[in-house]
Amino acid sequence: MAVTIDPRPTVFGDRFIVTGSFEAADASIDLSAFFSSIDAVTINVSGPAARPAEAHSINGTTIVLGPAGNAGTFFAIGRRA
Secondary structure, three states: OOOEEOOOOEEEOOEEEEEEEEOOOOOEEEOOOOEEEEEEEEEEEOOOOOOOHHHOEEEOOEEEOOOOOOOEEEEEEEEEO
16 A cells, blocks of 8 residues: 655644545555544546546545545545544
């Protein structure tokens, strides 16, 4: 796995915003170090073999990515850990 978390997260009260990137082979993004719960996630996939958006889900504090595809970036907002 080559998930990279950007070094400057943003805090709004009890909410936290984290951005980062993932590689094509990554199946999930574990954000338990940052969140106690995730409210919303945006996935931006690059290239023509994009992962289907409907396959992405949130499982507690982990973003579960769809079937293998291209690398991309993500944006997550949730309650701070």
